[in-house]
Amino acid sequence: MNILxxxxxxxDFSSQKAVDDISFSIKKGSIFGLLGPNGAGKTTLLRMIxxxxxxxxxxxxxxxKKFHAIDDIINIGYMPEERGLYKKMKIGEHxxxxxxxxxxxxxxxxxxxxxxxxxxxxxxxxNKKVEDLSKGMSQKLQFVTTILHNPSLIILDEPFxxxxxxxxxxxxxxxxxxxxxGATIIFSTHRMEQVEEICTxxxxxxxxxxxxxxxxxxxxxxxxxxxFKIGANLTPEQLMTPIFEVIKHEKDSVQIKLxxxxxxxxxxxxxxxxxINIESFNEVLPSLNDIFIKLVENSTATRKFNITH
Amino acid sequence: xxxxxxxLSREYFIRVKKKSFLLTTIGIPLIIMGxxxxxxxxxxxxxxxxQKIAVIDEANLFGGKIDNHQNSIEFKFIKNETVDSYIKKYxxxxxxxxxxxxxxSSIKDKFQLHSSSSASxxxxxxxxxxxxxxxxxxxxxxxGIDPEEFDRMTQEASITNTIDxxxxxxxxxxxxxxxxxxxxxxxxxxxxxxYGTQVMRGVTEEKTNRxxxxxxxxxxxxxxxxxxxxxxxxxxxxxxxxWIVLMILMQLSIPFIFPEFMHQVSNASSSSSENVTMLANxxxxxxxxxxxxxxxxxxxxxxxxxxxxxxxxxAVGSVVSEDQQEAQQLxxxxxxxxxxxFVIMTKAVNDPNSNLAIFGSIxxxxxxxxxxxxxxxxxxxxxxxxxxxxxxxxxxxxxxxTGKIYRTGILMxxxxxxxxxxxxxxxxx
Numbered sequence: 001m002n003i004l005x006x007x008x009x010x011x012d013f014s015s016q017k018a019v020d021d022i023s024f025s026i027k028k029g030s031i032f033g034l035l036g037p038n039g040a041g042k043t044t045l046l047r048m049i050x051x052x053x054x055x056x057x058x059x060x061x062x063x064x065k066k067f068h069a070i071d072d073i074i075n076i077g078y079m080p081e082e083r084g085l086y087k088k089m090k091i092g093e094h095x096x097x098x099x100x101x102x103x104x105x106x107x108x109x110x111x112x113x114x115x116x117x118x119x120x121x122x123x124x125x126x127n128k129k130v131e132d133l134s135k136g137m138s139q140k141l142q143f144v145t146t147i148l149h150n151p152s153l154i155i156l157d158e159p160f161x162x163x164x165x166x167x168x169x170x171x172x173x174x175x176x177x178x179x180x181x182g183a184t185i186i187f188s189t190h191r192m193e194q195v196e197e198i199c200t201x202x203x204x205x206x207x208x209x210x211x212x213x214x215x216x217x218x219x220x221x222x223x224x225x226x227x228f229k230i231g232a233n234l235t236p237e238q239l240m241t242p243i244f245e246v247i248k249h250e251k252d253s254v255q256i257k258l259x260x261x262x263x264x265x266x267x268x269x270x271x272x273x274x275x276i277n278i279e280s281f282n283e284v285l286p287s288l289n290d291i292f293i294k295l296v297e298n299s300t301a302t303r304k305f306n307i308t309h
Numbered sequence: 310x311x312x313x314x315x316x317l318s319r320e321y322f323i324r325v326k327k328k329s330f331l332l333t334t335i336g337i338p339l340i341i342m343g344x345x346x347x348x349x350x351x352x353x354x355x356x357x358x359x360q361k362i363a364v365i366d367e368a369n370l371f372g373g374k375i376d377n378h379q380n381s382i383e384f385k386f387i388k389n390e391t392v393d394s395y396i397k398k399y400x401x402x403x404x405x406x407x408x409x410x411x412x413x414s415s416i417k418d419k420f421q422l423h424s425s426s427s428a429s430x431x432x433x434x435x436x437x438x439x440x441x442x443x444x445x446x447x448x449x450x451x452x453g454i455d456p457e458e459f460d461r462m463t464q465e466a467s468i469t470n471t472i473d474x475x476x477x478x479x480x481x482x483x484x485x486x487x488x489x490x491x492x493x494x495x496x497x498x499x500x501x502x503x504y505g506t507q508v509m510r511g512v513t514e515e516k517t518n519r520x521x522x523x524x525x526x527x528x529x530x531x532x533x534x535x536x537x538x539x540x541x542x543x544x545x546x547x548x549x550x551x552w553i554v555l556m557i558l559m560q561l562s563i564p565f566i567f568p569e570f571m572h573q574v575s576n577a578s579s580s581s582s583e584n585v586t587m588l589a590n591x592x593x594x595x596x597x598x599x600x601x602x603x604x605x606x607x608x609x610x611x612x613x614x615x616x617x618x619x620x621x622x623x624a625v626g627s628v629v630s631e632d633q634q635e636a637q638q639l640x641x642x643x644x645x646x647x648x649x650x651f652v653i654m655t656k657a658v659n660d661p662n663s664n665l666a667i668f669g670s671i672x673x674x675x676x677x678x679x680x681x682x683x684x685x686x687x688x689x690x691x692x693x694x695x696x697x698x699x700x701x702x703x704x705x706x707x708x709x710x711t712g713k714i715y716r717t718g719i720l721m722x723x724x725x726x727x728x729x730x731x732x733x734x735x736x737x738x
Contacts, residue, residue: 087518
């Protein structure tokens with residue numbers, strides 16, 4: 001069951017195509033990564049999903065029905081990249097205010113704020129003013145205000161920026177928790193290591209277009225480069241062969257790129273015949289970061305190429 | 310609608326709970342009340358307390374007696390003393406001052422007032438007027454003219470203006486009407502500028518703080534804008550209501566605090582001191598004005614003017630960034646018609662039926678200020694109706710237009726949009 005489906009979404013800003021024909025769907029209960037470099041159109045896309053912008057064309061389905069901002073907004077929690085809170089407001093009041101704007105009544109808002117403040121050890125902050133909080137503290141507050149109304153879809157734009165490792169971990173744990181309890185999380189970032197750690201499914205967009213869509217493991221398989229790491233003590237002479245080329249030679253390991261026609265077994269055979277003692281043998285999958293850079297650079301290069309010719 | 314009221318109440322309470330709000334709302338009327346009380350007190354205490362002045366009449370100008378109708382000063386003639394000898398004694402005898410009339414000098418420097426501390430202007434003025442009156446009377450008598458006859462002959466005319474309206478004739482108090490009109494116009498002008506710029510600053514704060522994006526993912530931009538405008542407007546109304554209540558309390562409390570004063574006012578006659586007569590006139594003048602009509606119009610024009618301009622201010626606030634200079638450039642064209650309204654108002658209080666005044670009080674961008682400047686005068690029914698109607702229409706029109714500029718502007722960061730772009734936002738769906 002998909003909680004969200006986007007069909008050919010388009011949005012232009014005066015001649016510039018911010019989002020250009022993007023479609024994908026997100027499974028209920030998954031942690032979904034929306035990736036892209038700065039200016040790729042992530043924020044515009046998220047603003048359409050949260051009902052801030054109307055798409056120029058295309059369709060958004062929320063829980064299988066056409067997305068209707070006024071009714072569906074209660075089920076969505078959005079933490080924008082550029083966060084903001086009223087500086088002069090007391091923290092407790094501020095959290096209740098934001099919960100009530102989502103449509104909760106006073107008593108429910110109060111109960112929920114209390115529950116979350118206890119969970120994040122923030123009760124003692126209640127009467128503090130927002131301006132007195134450190135950056136990390138206000139980040140935490142912002143996260144809490146995003147999930148106060150128990151949304152089924154939580155959208156987090158760069159949730160870890162400005163957080164120290166301890167607090168980042170608390171929030172990461174909570175993200176897993178929320179997903180286990182059935183919430184769906186859209187996680188927008190350009191920090192790849194976090195995506196690899198947290199997300200099950202990703203979409204990569206660049207210049208308003210979708211570049212990649214799928215499960216992280218599948219994507220890595222698609223982008224693998226036949227690179228292997230062999231744990232063994234080798235001399236340069238032993239590595240002189242047409243079946244692979246050496247990428248990195250270290251004291252007790254070597255990274256090689258296998259030529260396309262060669263199979264793994266042929267490679268192993270080659271070492272065994274030379275009576276070399278192999279301690280380990282792994283395939284090296286590309287990191288998302290590598291894939292990301294490769295894709296983004298390629299698209300920029302082709303674009304440049306197209307312009308010059 | 311429900312969400313507008315949540316936003317409204319936040320905007321309202323956050324301002325009303327501020328110390329500066331209490332200070333201006335309660336402080337200003339208290340200061341005015343203090344002045345009022347001080348004036349009354351002084352005018353009462355003057356007539357109460359008799360000032361005793363010793364007189365050494367070396368020239369024997371008065372023959373031992375001064376005819377004195379002004380009962381605040383009592384003269385006592387001292388005999389067998391010279392200036393030099395009495396200077397040392399008069400304080401001991403219980404006088405604050407003594408008047409010395411020298412024998413030989415001319416009338417111009419014949420009189421000297423010796424006092425323990427510098428004498429007040431009013432004291433000197435009253436003594437002068439008593440002396441002049443007496444001297445004149447003596448001179449007139451010596452020429453065989455009856456002083457009372459002379460007074461009757463030289464009496465100056467004074468005009469009483471009676472207004473004949475449908476509710477019957479009544480006395481007009483031109484100065485009071487002028488003052489009330491001017492103050493009403495000034496108040497509307499100030500409230501529009503103060504609360505309008507508050508709306509603008511609030512919107513800019515939300516934008517630069519980036520809270521706008523959080524809130525707009527929960528409510529529609531229009532709801533956020535209206536909640537803010539209405540909340541700040543409610544603050545203005547609260548301030549206005551508190552002022553009215555304090556004003557009424559003040560009026561009601563005067564008879565209890567100063568019972569003699571009211572007595573004097575009701576018997577105001579030529580013998581009362583000038584201050585009392587002036588105050589009596591003010592109170593009579595105020596009660597002759599159609600106060601409910603003025604308060605009602607004030608409320609309407611404040612709301613109409615504020616709502617029209619607040620939405621424009623909100624739109625301006627939504628397109629600027631932190632750059633203050635940028636904001637000023639954009640605010641200036643908005644302030645222009647308000648200032649123009651103020652200028653026309655200063656003319657309208659003098660000449661309420663001039664073409665400029667009539668135009669200014671109907672044109673919706675200046676009407677709230679200019680109409681209040683004419684409010685104490687009789688305004689034809691069609692002018693009021695047209696003016697109010699246009700104000701409502703312009704409020705709806707500007708809210709509709711500016712709502713769309715706001716919607717786009719509040720989420721735009723970076724470069725300030727051009728006028729052309731803003732007009733495009735305003736008229737696209």
